[in-house]
Amino acid sequence: MSSWAKSLIKLSGFEVETLQKRLAEIGDRKRQQEMRLGMLDAQGYAEMAQADASSSGDLMRFLAALETRKAQVRAQIEIITAEEAGARDALAQAFEEQKKYEHIAEQMRLAEVKKTAKLEAAAMDELGLRKAAG
DSSP states (O other): OOHHHHHHHHHHHHHHHHHHHHHHHHHHHHHHHHHHHHHHHHHHHHHHHHOOGGGHHHHHHHHHHHHHHHHHHHHHHHHHHHHHHHHHHHHHHHHHHHHHHHHHHHHHHHHHHHHHHHHHHHHHHHHHHHHHHO
8 A cells, every 4th residue: 555545544534533522522512511401490490499479579580590591501502513413524524535545545455466466477477488488
């Protein structure tokens, strides 16, 4: 295999690895936001359970503010989900490129094996002709 083919395969492998790390990081950020949303939900339920009739105005203001924070977290989750989809597409494309380079390198290796086999067969034929003539 030629050095340029090895280099292309190595570079594409590095790109795949980098994109995999990026996708994992995006997934971690998404999980963190989802956990944050769950904590906000739990906080709202806890506040409603502790509320009494005399503090209904405070509870309503708290719940309104809580809903605003939850909407912000949901928006972040949507942004991260879109980023995640883009990262998945980029990773899939990088895998395809890597496989193409590996396929080309394998085809080159097979062509070299065939060439070597033809040269060996020609040498054997020549040797056979010399023995027959001699």
